[in-house]
Amino acid sequence: MAGLQAGTPNPENITVHGASKVLEVSFSDGASFRIPFELLRVCSPSAEVQGHGPGQETLQSGHRHVDVVAIEQVGNYAVRPTFSDGHNTGIYSWEYLYFLGSQQDKLWEDYFAQLKAAGVDRDTPMPGKKASSCASH
Template sequence: MAGLQAGSPTPEDITVHNASRVLEISFSDGASFRIPFELLRVCSPSAEVQGHGPGQETVQTGKRHVDLVAIEPVGNYAVQPTFSDGHNTGLYTWDYLYLLGSQQDKLWQDYFAQLEAAGVKRDDPMPEKAGGHCASH
């Protein structure tokens, strides 16, 4: 995953809201987003979710009530969250967080279409293997 693009907005404030399960993030260009933990988790940039190439993505289910238990900075370009289901391998660059925040409506539509295509429900437990995809960046 690439680091920051030159001139990209950088976070000025990141707040974890555990009660409402959202990550609030304000950027240097004035944009501010409230990204649900579920969206962060189902669109994790990790190989576990995205696969190692096109068509290898794994649809994520049962993440509606996932919590964010920790979030660690990675250099000056990303954060690495740990979710309550144990997932902690995704590195979320500032650019990717901005994309998640600014494209939420499309990402939710894509996620629901992905669930339907895989023949699974949002709250189903995770299957052993399932196909699907999330946002490419």
């Protein structure tokens, strides 16, 4: 996921909605997604969340009320949000944002199942390392 794949739609508009805590992204193929900040945070493509290889993912929790306090463009292929908990190392390519938006129902389902299996809920402070539902991309 280091860069764009051929044919990946480009975002035409990215809007941070602080009150509703969603990132709205409209793409060149007509798709538009409202991605909750919590999902962005728990599925961060950063090494802190995804690890450095399969099996090194860390299940995220305690981020239900996280905000995006800043967002910056990275080249012509991604954005890097800064979250209210200080996390700012995830670089979200256009492809990854499209994945998060288009797959968010499945990602939420997997995330809640993993939280349940770990014996925590989404408001529990960070537990030890567990698999992340977002590692499949």
